[in-house]
Amino acid sequence: MTSVPSYVSGTSDQPLLDDTIGANLDRTVAAHGERDALVDRASGRRWTYRQFADEVNAVAFGLVDLGVEKGDRVGIWAPNCAEWTFTQYATAKIGAILVNINPAYRTHELKYVLNQAGIRTLVAAPSFRTSDYAAMIDQVRPDCPALTDVLLIGREEWNDLVAIGRGGSVAQLEEIQDGLSADEPINIQYTSGTTGFPKGATLSHRNILNNGYFVGELCSYTAEDVICLPVPFYHCFGMVMGNLAATSHGACMVIPAPAFDPALTLEAVATERCTSLYGVPTMFIAELADPSFDSHDLSSLRTGIMAGSPCPVEVMKQVIDRMGMAEVTICYGMTETSPVSTQTRADDTLQRRVSTVGRVHPHLEVKVVDPETGETVPRGEPGEFCTRGYSVMLGYWEEPAKTAEAIDADRWMHTGDLAVMDDAGYLNITGRIKDMVIRGGENVYPREIEEFLYTHPDVVDAQVVGVPDARYGEELIAWVRLRDGAPELTAEKLREYCEGKLARYKIPRYVHVVDEFPMTITGKIRKVEMRERSVELLGLQEVAATRHA
Structure with a gap:
């Protein structure tokens, strides 16, 4: 009996938009023309x-x-x-x-x-x-x-x-x-x-307009919807899944504050009678925990999107029960794919919505392949998540070699994420081939931080890995080797060195000084082992065991 391959294409009665x-x-x-388009709460406009x-x-x-x-x-x-x-x-x-x-x-x-x-x-x-x-x-x-x-x-x-x-x-x-x-x-x-x-x-235009439009379609947006956007516009989450989903449906965009503030977000939802609310799990956690939560009438909420990092199951349940977002959806994707490749649907069971990142988006193809051979793996087996279709970026700006590493000759985008596809076509993201860390919805690549840490006068070598964190999903720990005779390097001292030079979310929270790094026989750094040892070192076993979608 031939096993079913981990491949699926997204059909749709709705054609792609060919507009600019x-x-x-x-x-x-x-x-x-006369409906509300944009509300900027901070300026009252x-x-x-x-x-x-x-x-x-x-x-x-x-x-x-x-x-x-x-x-x-x-x-x-x-x-x-x-x-x-x-x-x-x-x-x-x-x-x-x-x-x-x-x-x-x-x-x-x-x-x-x-x-x-x-x-x-x-x-x-x-x-x-x-x-x-x-x-x-x-x-x-x-x-x-x-x-x-x-x-x-x-x-x-x-x-x-x-x-x-x-x-x-x-x-x-x-x-x-x-x-x-x-x-x-x-x-x-x-x-x-x-x-x-x-x-x-x-x-x-085709990439992001269509992606915003189909995100909105799967949220059942109409001109009656009012979307609260505490997520940053500089991300696809804000400007594509938010703004373009809204304007392609005649819905209203609400900016609750210049940057995320849980109380101001709740106030905006209540005052503007928002029907949809966006956020990374960290944001929803902060809103649910805000002292003012019970004083806000959130009864207008119908849907919303949680994305950016894995969603804890209990948080999803509270968003549905306490915030009334019965149709909330989970999205998965990456900037290079405009960004969304898969999304849960409003009629998916709670179990599907808390344990998967949904099914393929309309007009896209997804497959799970063996990272070594490139062959599509059978359903139920892990492999690298790949996607193809209108959403795949044109390329990395003026970096053709880097583009060729990410997009193969057949235009499949290789995400570097490990995934499993079940018999019904739902996907689970189980890890990352690359070293990317997702801290509170921010993508952080350790190599960039490592190269910066090399500029520290006492650092001989540095390796950065992610460790589990209850609030942000992941935090950074820097393993460093110091020059002989160097004074002790604490997390506080390292933070002072990085302050003003690196974005704050890229500054490691923890520092571990070592004489050597764990290595493979062939001389490669064993980051998997570093993560495991860091969890033990920091006493994060309980956080690491928390179940996520």
């Missing part, structure tokens, strides 16, 4: 779809007046705010490539991204929390020759750009839009690289 993002937005505005389109067009015209052309890279470096969204759609309308920059980045990372993408124009918040973006930009600008314009949101240069844009010609913008193709690049998102520097996943 700008054309799709125009269609939504024509159908739902709100826009109908018609008003939203006017703001988008003003920013688009302003960028054109500044000399931005199709294919030019426009960076966005800011926490969640209305202007982030205006810039997202404005760049799409003129065919400029939006480059998302993580608000947690520091000068080391900022300079690299500005130069690697060749960013011409940078839109940025002047500051946020402890980050003085304006000062950091000034610091790196002399080393970024491609950067000609910096627009600080709320400052004179931004206000002037919008004011000039309001006088632009609609006919000119339509002419620009008519010259765009859905297959052209529109977005670059940096994923931390195993080579020490991030790689720019380059995505087209």
